[in-house]
Amino acid sequence: MDGMTTSPRETPTQQAALAARYGAAPPPAGPWNATIAGLLDHRSVRGYRPDPLPPGTLETLVAAAQSAATSSNLQTWSVATVEDPAARAVMAEVAGGQKHILECPLFLVFLADVSRNDRLGREEGRPLEGLPYLETFLVAAIDAALAAQNAVVAAESLGLSTVYIGALRNDPVRVAETLGLPPGVMGVFGLCVGTPKPGAEGEVKPRLPQSVVLHRGRYDVAGEPAARAAYDAEMSRFSQRNEMAADSWTQRVIARIGTVKALRGRDRLAAALQALGFPLR
Numbered sequence: 001m002d003g004m005t006t007s008p009r010e011t012p013t014q015q016a017a018l019a020a021r022y023g024a025a026p027p028p029a030g031p032w033n034a035t036i037a038g039l040l041d042h043r044s045v046r047g048y049r050p051d052p053l054p055p056g057t058l059e060t061l062v063a064a065a066q067s068a069a070t071s072s073n074l075q076t077w078s079v080a081t082v083e084d085p086a087a088r089a090v091m092a093e094v095a096g097g098q099k100h101i102l103e104c105p106l107f108l109v110f111l112a113d114v115s116r117n118d119r120l121g122r123e124e125g126r127p128l129e130g131l132p133y134l135e136t137f138l139v140a141a142i143d144a145a146l147a148a149q150n151a152v153v154a155a156e157s158l159g160l161s162t163v164y165i166g167a168l169r170n171d172p173v174r175v176a177e178t179l180g181l182p183p184g185v186m187g188v189f190g191l192c193v194g195t196p197k198p199g200a201e202g203e204v205k206p207r208l209p210q211s212v213v214l215h216r217g218r219y220d221v222a223g224e225p226a227a228r229a230a231y232d233a234e235m236s237r238f239s240q241r242n243e244m245a246a247d248s249w250t251q252r253v254i255a256r257i258g259t260v261k262a263l264r265g266r267d268r269l270a271a272a273l274q275a276l277g278f279p280l281r
């Protein structure tokens with residue numbers, strides 16, 4: 001066998017996977033395979049063993065990430081590892097003290113990166129007029145997210161776990177300074193990768209019923225209040241099982257984006273992006 005692999009978690013049956021993802025109201029069973037089973041088994045993990053990853057894991061994850069679609073093949077993203085303990089500490093601090101950032105053997109920062117294209121334009125004597133626009137930043141952020149999700153799927157298929165760290169956007173300028181990012185590069189989120197420590201394996205978190213996210217032809221909110229009430233009950237049970245504050249999805253949404261204070265500095269993101277060389281015209 002080429003390279004080293006870790007063994008994936010045993011995958012549940014289709015019925016069990018759909019029940020875990022949707023609780024009492026799963027969609028009808030359709031086509032199924034091991035890839036889909038792996039996707040449905042995703043859960044974020046917030047506690048890691050320090051054990052290093054098998055050699056070549058980082059490069060495999062980056063190959064998976066680079067295999068994602070990228071807008072017009074512009075490839076407006078990059079990824080940075082954070083190995084230096086002092087730099088890790090800065091990342092954890094920016095993210096409000098999330099300890100899994102310090103624990104995990106691999107911490108990545110996915111970067112929206114238009115600087116490479118900018119350099120290309122300058123070297124060719126053709127400064128790129130399209131670069132300063134909001135559209136180009138959005139393209140770069142989408143590219144970074146698609147790449148990262150491919151890395152997540154690859155990691156999970158190897159039996160590893162992950163959690164995204166959007167809280168790096170609490171202070172993107174400090175992240176940029178710590179990683180030495182040139183203008184036109186912004187850390188859109190971090191990603192912890194590793195093996196869960198005992199008890200931190202996590203449970204599949206239920207999602208909204210499909211009826212509220214899948215609109216057949218026309219956007220329809222008629223069933224939303226009843227579906228939200230059912231999902232609130234599902235999420236309260238999940239929270240209780242996982243010893244989280246036993247609040248509903250509704251309460252969590254309000255806590256997360258109900259006030260400007262709850263944005264933890266991200267209300268100033270437009271100014272931070274401008275400081276990082278994204279005019280967002």
Ligand SMILES: Cc1cc2nc3c(=O)[nH]c(=O)nc-3n(C[C@H](O)[C@H](O)[C@H](O)COP(=O)(O)O)c2cc1C
Binds near residue numbers: 043045166167203204
């Ligand atoms: C872009 C992004 C940023 C996130 N940031 C954080 C974070 O800073 N800290 C954290 O603990 N989880 C973070 N998460 C994980 C979400 O909370 C998690 O995906 C969500 O609660 C659903 O749970 P699941 O991933 O276990 O299904 C983030 C997820 C995404 C997609």
